[in-house]
Amino acid sequence: MLHPEVSAFVDRARRALDDGPPVVPLPRLSDAEAPPGTAAVVRTSGSTGTPREVALSAAALRASAAATAERLGSAGRWVLTLPTTHVAGVQVVVRSVLAGTPLVAAPPEAPFTPAGLADLLAEALSGHDPVHVSLVPTQLHRVVQAADDGAPAALRALARCGAVLLGGAAAPAPLVRRAREAGVPVVRTYGMSETSGGCVYDGVPLPGVRVRVDPVTGGQGVVELAGPVLATGYLGDDAATAAAFGDGPDGRWFRTSDLGHLQDGVLQVLGRADDVVVTGGENVAPAAVEAVLAELLDGEVCVVGVPDPEWGQAVVAVVGRPGTPAGTWLPSERLTPARSEVAARLGRPAAPRRILQVPELPRRGPGKVDRAAVVDLVRRHDARR
Structure with missing residues (x-):
């Protein structure tokens, strides 16, 4: 049974997707009014400076969830292990709402542990729907470490999932390899608040998403993304919106802060340009x-x-x-x-x-x-x- 706070957030998300008030997981940074159709106002991580507030429309969130379900082969049942103060956690809730399957989640303040994850997955896997979960590399590392230390329950449960989305930070190749050798269906994701979360899975854009690289040097360039998953813009910062989002003859594009390389339609992210x-x-x-x-x-x-x-x-x-x-x-x-x-x-x-x-x-x-x-x-x- 969901914690009351999580249940209330799910209800707010459901109303927001149906043109209700947007979900705002963190206190607002500005008093700028959200544009019509906004379903969520989330903050960027602040890795390039001061965090910004991103307005995500219901249409963008729905498009992202639908594209994820298409890529994974099912809408599935979702397990929430990430905070809903960040876009990845919000998207897990959105996917669950749109799938019409019951969400499984720990209480909001419960610390992540491999044992706790194993319990959540056991509940979700007791049904008939494919189970999907989103993790960050630190969480997967702890699960693998626990297995190596003699507590393999969480790793074995992950191996029974339909998909384990891994994003939020670069995932070390040895960690991914170790998890896949254990049978975990790891899918490495790339995206950000401005793209409604992950929009490139294992280097390949989701249906409807386009990727290009603005050349800088040596086949590398700045990654740019387009598609129905893009945010409306930054609230209270028209200059930043204009700098990051641009309309052209081939549609609206978002210019990331990441360097990447495209080969045969597969994107390799090389890190932030300012790193x-x-x-x-x-x-x-x-x-x-x-x-x-x-x-x-x-x-x-x-x-x-x-x-x-x-x-x-x-x-x-x-x-x-x-x-x-x-x-x-x-x-x-x-x-x-x-x-x-x-x-x-x-x-x-x-x-x-x-x-x-x-x-x-x-x-x-x-x-x-x-x-x-x-x-x-x-x-x-x-x-x-």
Whole structure:
């Protein structure tokens, strides 16, 4: 049985989709009036600065849910593991409402645990509908870790699901591979508040969604998205709306802050454009370095640029792994082979000059690593060296 607070949110979402008042999960940042047809007002994560309020129409939310059901092969029954203060959680509720199947969710303040997820999935899997769930990489990592530690119930339950959507942050390839080897039907999603949540699944846009890349260099460019899932705009910020959303002869497009590469219609996201590290005059994409290091080191990896008098920025990696002593530098006998492997695959400028080990990476929002806080973390530990 749903917690009363969750049940009330589901009811508000149902009314909002039928032209009722929009759902507003967090206190408003401005007094700007939402445009007619708005069904939800959600905040961006603030990863590029001050959070903005995004107006999502009922039509956009419905289009996103319908496209997801088409891609997954069924509307299914949904399990809510994400906060409804973020677009991914809102969309799980919307999909459940439109599917007409009962939502399964923990109480709002209950912390995520693999055991708790196993209980939720057991309830959902007791019916006949395919079960879908959305997770962020941190949650999946905890489930896999629990299985490796002798508590496999959640991982086994995930393997019985119709689809496990994984988004909110870049998912390390070893984590995805480990989950899929256990039979978990992982679907990596890419999207944001401005696109009603995930709109590209495993690199392929959902039905009705279009992707293009505005070239920058070397086959890379800024990712742009179009389709019925786009937000109306930012409330109280006409300038930001005009800068991000543009109408042209081929429709309305949203310009993201991400770099990507398109090959044969499949999108590879390379990370945020403003995360690129310029070291010794060379551009380094953190996501590419993180992918290599994730294969070599046990833990979640974040690569950042730290001010350096010689190089302008030094490439530094921070690895989060539970149980690691706070702030220990990877010793040279392990750093040197890691640097060599990165250099061999991506070029010498991409090789991290040092690697810091911490129990957990700082975060902003559900699953998102706070890169500014990671830089501060490195600088503090550099000062102690």
